[in-house]
Amino acid sequence: MTTTTTSTATTAPTPAPTLSPSLEEVADGVYAYVQPGGGWCVNNAGLVVGGDGTVLVDTAATEGRTRLLREAVDRVAPGGVDFVVNTHFHGDHTFGNGQFAPRAVVVAHEQTRSDAAESGLHMRELWPSVEWGETPLTLPQLTFRDGLTLHTGGPRTELLNVGPAHTASDVAVWVPERAVLFAGDVVWSGVTPYVLMGSVSGSLEALERMRALGPRVVVPGHGPVGGPELLDFTEAYLLMLRRLAVEGLRAGLTPLEAAARADLGEFAALVDAERLVGNLHRAYAEEEGLAPGARIDVFTSFKEMVAFNGGPPVCHA
Helix, strand or coil: CCCCCCCCCCCCCCCCCCCCCEEEECCCEEEEEEEECCCCCCCCEEECCCCCEEEEECCCCCCHHHHHHHHHHHHCCCCCCCCEEEECCCCCCCCCCHHHCCCEEEEEEEHHHHHHHHHCCCHHCCCCEEEEEEECCCCEEEECCCCEECCCCCCCEEECCCCCCCCCCCEEEEEEEEEEEEEEEEECCCEEECCCCCCCHHHHHHHHHHHHHHHCCEEEECCEEEEHHHHHHHHHHHHHHHHHHHHHHHHHHHHHHHHCCCCCCCHHHCCCCCHHHHHHHHHHHHHHHCCCCCCCCCHHHHHHHHHCCCCCCCCCC
């Protein structure tokens, strides 16, 4: 594929104001920690509180953001966190692990651990101006392949391997007795989905599996909490993405060219629209036979996202 550095879309967005995160009880003993904005590096987390222990779903990108998360958690679970579940390896969901370990056991899919070890703190290099603070690489201590259930004296917490989807390995956290689903970055709310490192087809399969669970509350990896409609929203974007890839390949367009010509319709106003370029790289590759979750050229894709965006994507961490 041809790489171009010509700007083909809008200029870089104006940074959004910093908004305070909130911890909301979405069901008895189950909480969603939402960081408003939802763009690059601004993720959600979750909490399941039982009589014998507490499960934290994901952490945050920076030392400062993780300290705010920890303060919010301490208000409802003063005994501290016993398990930290990483839904995938990206730093906005894992860099805060060190503020909870070693008291808490960090849990993840086995490939998430190996991907985190390989990636290290590389995400910090993409946005060197961010005040990252101390974010020591703290890898999962407990890993699994297919699934794992945590029993903490309250509603059980089921960890489900649903990847490749957003990355090559993704975990959804399901609280069946409360019908609450922590979907990680497999599901998005008001924010452009991102599947460059994962799979379009795998994401669609993961969404179907999540839908079959029958969740009443869905906590996305980024953006406001909702219900099953968030699964539908993410699915609709991915189906549009697949269509754009088929049409672009047929027309002989590069992913960047296809993104520049795309009519995004209802998705045009989503946060971080430049992700379309990376998504098309994955969608093109899958249409041409690349296996779901297989390695892809992330560096070229990121350069083209910069070109599409008219400047580097904005990280509000």
